[in-house]
Amino acid sequence: MTANNLREQLENGILDARLKEIYLTENPAAERARAETVLNMYDSWFGAGSGSRQTVEPGSAKTQAGGKEEDTGESSCISGELALYSAPGRTELGGNHTDHQRGCVLAASVSLDLMAAAAPNGTSTVVLKSDGYDVLQIDIADESIHPEEINQTASLIRGIAAAIRQRGYQPRGFNACVISDVPGGSGLSSSAAFETLIGVIFNHMFCADALDSVEIAKIGQYAENVYFGKPCGLMDQMACSVGGAIAIDFAQKEQPVITKIPFSFADSGYQLCIIDSGADHADLTEDYAAVPAEMKSVAHYFGKEVLREVPEDQFREEIASLRKACGDRAVLRASHFYKENDRVKSETEALLAGDFRAYLKTAGESGRSSFMYLQNVYSSRFPDQQAVAVALMAAEHLLAGKGMCRVHGGGFAGTIQAFVPTEDAEAFRRDMDSVLGEGSCRILQIRPYGGIVIA
Numbered sequence: 001m002t003a004n005n006l007r008e009q010l011e012n013g014i015l016d017a018r019l020k021e022i023y024l025t026e027n028p029a030a031e032r033a034r035a036e037t038v039l040n041m042y043d044s045w046f047g048a049g050s051g052s053r054q055t056v057e058p059g060s061a062k063t064q065a066g067g068k069e070e071d072t073g074e075s076s077c078i079s080g081e082l083a084l085y086s087a088p089g090r091t092e093l094g095g096n097h098t099d100h101q102r103g104c105v106l107a108a109s110v111s112l113d114l115m116a117a118a119a120p121n122g123t124s125t126v127v128l129k130s131d132g133y134d135v136l137q138i139d140i141a142d143e144s145i146h147p148e149e150i151n152q153t154a155s156l157i158r159g160i161a162a163a164i165r166q167r168g169y170q171p172r173g174f175n176a177c178v179i180s181d182v183p184g185g186s187g188l189s190s191s192a193a194f195e196t197l198i199g200v201i202f203n204h205m206f207c208a209d210a211l212d213s214v215e216i217a218k219i220g221q222y223a224e225n226v227y228f229g230k231p232c233g234l235m236d237q238m239a240c241s242v243g244g245a246i247a248i249d250f251a252q253k254e255q256p257v258i259t260k261i262p263f264s265f266a267d268s269g270y271q272l273c274i275i276d277s278g279a280d281h282a283d284l285t286e287d288y289a290a291v292p293a294e295m296k297s298v299a300h301y302f303g304k305e306v307l308r309e310v311p312e313d314q315f316r317e318e319i320a321s322l323r324k325a326c327g328d329r330a331v332l333r334a335s336h337f338y339k340e341n342d343r344v345k346s347e348t349e350a351l352l353a354g355d356f357r358a359y360l361k362t363a364g365e366s367g368r369s370s371f372m373y374l375q376n377v378y379s380s381r382f383p384d385q386q387a388v389a390v391a392l393m394a395a396e397h398l399l400a401g402k403g404m405c406r407v408h409g410g411g412f413a414g415t416i417q418a419f420v421p422t423e424d425a426e427a428f429r430r431d432m433d434s435v436l437g438e439g440s441c442r443i444l445q446i447r448p449y450g451g452i453v454i455a
Contacts, residue, residue: 001081003039003117006455010035015455022086022452023111024266024445034115034179035084035454041177042082042117045129082119083204084454087197088112088447089188090239091274091417092409094340094347094363096370099233100292101299101337102250102308104344106351107239108265110272111445112188114197115454118176120205125173126157131180140171150229153194159223160198167215169207176201188274189409192236195220199241200451213450214258217241231292243450247348251308263351265446270356270403271425272417275395275432275441279387279413287379287412294330295337301325312338329375336373340366360404360419367392367406376411391416394435398428 009015010032019028019035088109095105121127124141130153138154140161149155161171178197182190199216203209211219217237224230224237234256238248245261265272295307301322302310315322315334322331343362350358371377371392378386388407395405395418402424408417420428425443432441 001083001455003043003082006082006084006117007036007039009455010039018454022447022449022454024447034181038084038115038117038177038179041129041131041179042175045135045177046119046127046175082117085116085118085197085200085204085452086113086449086454087193087200087240087451088114088243088449089182089190089193090236091188091272091444091446092235092239093245094344094366095235096336096340096366096407096409096411097291097295097333097374097376098337098340098344099235099248099250100231101295101306102253103337103341104247104249104348105235106245106247106261106344106347107235108245109239109243109447109450110188110274111447112182112442113447114178114180114182114190114193116176116178116197116201118174118201118205121173121175123173126161127173127175128153128157128178129176130178140173145227149227152228155227155229156191156195156220156223157198159227160195160202160219162227163219163222164199164202164207164211167211169202169210171202171206174201174205183276188415189236189240191224192220192240195223195237196240196451200453204453209453213241213243214238214256216451239450241450243452244448245351245446247344259348259352261348261351263354263356268356268419269422270360270419271422272444272446273420273425273428273432273441274408274444275391275416275418275436276439277387277391277413277415278436278440279385283382284379284412287376287381288410291333291374291376294326294333297326297330298322298334307334307337308341332373332375336369339369340374343369363406363419364404367404370407370411374411377407379412388413388416391432391436394432395428398431 016028019031023031089112091108091110093106093108095103099105124139126138126140128136136154138157140158143162164171182188182193196216199219203211203216217234220237221234224232245263247259247261249257299305299307299310304310319331343366346362347359377388392405395416403418403420405416405418408415429441429443
């Protein structure tokens, strides 16, 4: 299929039903426009109306395609057509800083996503143009870890390709253009959404869609841990890849137990709001790293790797000694882990039973524990910078006992989460924007799909 073919389907409404289903909208005009935008980008970079095996000419003004030519006829599982892809951001519904201790989490994909137009290019090089960024070229035939790519997007693409090759497939080069409405640093995990998107593209083009969403999530985590250099857990990738609301139990590291939650958030009587506090993540790496490090220091006291391996009653019996060995904050953060793990189980049971008010009550307790015991609302190194706490203060005041608000994701900076009665949602959004700035508060939906081929 070519960009012109896909554009014609969009203009004729052929893809409307698909877009409505993915994006939970009765009028997919905005989604059609975004799809047309990414197709226009693809035409601009890789040739008008182009489809399969189109490459940017070496030495052109736009970029140097490079890469080795490959015989694409040797494998019958290569999809050679241009296609549209999507991968959503995610929201954490429960389990704040539990995944890295092999705990339980509750998460969901949201109605913001990365969208791509992509097709194989017949080389070993991935050529990727993201809106607002320089073009990237990665020769994925080279699987080595490049030190200069640490913390860079190129490392994720190289790592994902390497992980897929380890599974017996032959990923090759493709051309892609990407647009996104998942704000970076928003707590909605734009990085995991990107990893999911690249995994889905490789899977569709070169694996005949044989990799399931869980495996794609694991591949994304591997790339982020090994190639990108960030020791993240698996929650973000799992939520972006699997889609919908899911409960995940990480007790078995290699085989997490996933429970799909068929709860209709749209019918709950509440709207999900994600509020950007305006705080900057810069200089907070030390704070983020200290959370799992301190929790693990408690586990190491008992000769274990993570807290999930240490019974809570054993932890409680040794608190006096742990304070001396690990410090008070490590003890408080460990206590948060145990109670938060129990809360996720209660929240999951509440949603499965259709009791949203019970979920909200427990989620509110999660927020208080994050503030008091986990202590990830502001950095103790910068006590004059408490934007997340200010956002929580404002949201709590506006909710006036209705709904719930809590720190969202990693904390310290970034976003908070609120569930607001539907009839109050627009007023809440306006009032939060008046405190934090225009566009700070976004009203989102829980999207039923994770990483997906749109058409």
